[in-house]
Amino acid sequence: MFSFIGVYEGVEFIKVSIAFLCAIIIALSLHEFAHAYVAYKCGDNTPKMQGRVSINPLKHIDPVGFVCCALFGFGWARPVQVNPNNFRNIKKGQGWTSVAGVLMNLFLGFIGCGLYTALSNFAVNNALFDVLLYFLYFTFFINICLAVFNILPIYPLDGFKLVENYTKYGNGYVNFMYRYGNLILLAVVLLFSELLSMLISFIVLPISLFWGLIF
Numbered sequence: 198m199f200s201f202i203g204v205y206e207g208v209e210f211i212k213v214s215i216a217f218l219c220a221i222i223i224a225l226s227l228h229e230f231a232h233a234y235v236a237y238k239c240g241d242n243t244p245k246m247q248g249r250v251s252i253n254p255l256k257h258i259d260p261v262g263f264v265c266c267a268l269f270g271f272g273w274a275r276p277v278q279v280n281p282n283n284f285r286n287i288k289k290g291q292g293w294t295s296v297a298g299v300l301m302n303l304f305l306g307f308i309g310c311g312l313y314t315a316l317s318n319f320a321v322n323n324a325l326f327d328v329l330l331y332f333l334y335f336t337f338f339i340n341i342c343l344a345v346f347n348i349l350p351i352y353p354l355d356g357f358k359l360v361e362n363y364t365k366y367g368n369g370y371v372n373f374m375y376r377y378g379n380l381i382l383l384a385v386v387l388l389f390s391e392l393l394s395m396l397i398s399f400i401v402l403p404i405s406l407f408w409g410l411i412f
Contacts, residue, residue, distance in 0.1 A: 229274045288363075292363065306337050313330065345393065
């Protein structure tokens with residue numbers, strides 16, 4: 198995803214890179230925190246005991262997944278472990294826990310876009326302000342990308358967990374995804390990037406237009 202290599206040089210490249218990497222860290226960390234927090238609130242103490250109900254990136258970032266996300270636009274954080282049997286209501290607990298990360302990313306993207314649009318109206322010649330603007334832009338874009346990607350009904354993504362939770366146990370689709378989901382996911386990333394971009398644009402454009410009307 199370092200598409201800005203060759204576009205920016207010198208100090209500007211450093212500012213963009215810092216903003217980009219910070220946005221990835223926060224997006225991945227808060228995505229996993231949301232899973233852990235909602236699972237804990239639904240009755241499962243497992244994430245709490247494992248220290249995952251925290252916004253500390255060190256609790257969530259997987260080094261290899263982070264590097265892959267930064268370089269190739271496809272990565273991961275450490276998955277939050279839950280025990281559905283501990284939920285007060287298994288269906289609701291599993292459902293809300295599965296969708297929590299996506300909702301967190303949508304929220305962060307929405308707020309990031311709003312702040313970026315508002316602050317873009319100010320002409321401030323300051324390096325820290327530039328980093329902040331880049332950070333807010335990347336926060337918007339990266340979080341929307343994560344939300345769209347994770348809602349796909351493909352194992353092991355959050356969208357698949359929703360489908361598994363609300364369909365008949367052991368159905369053919371779920372069994373098929375457990376066997377071939379990783380391969381299908383890789384194929385989607387490699388072969389259908391344009392389709393993913395279209396899906397992302399369906400969310401990015403309305404949010405941008407909304408904040409544009411306000412600021």
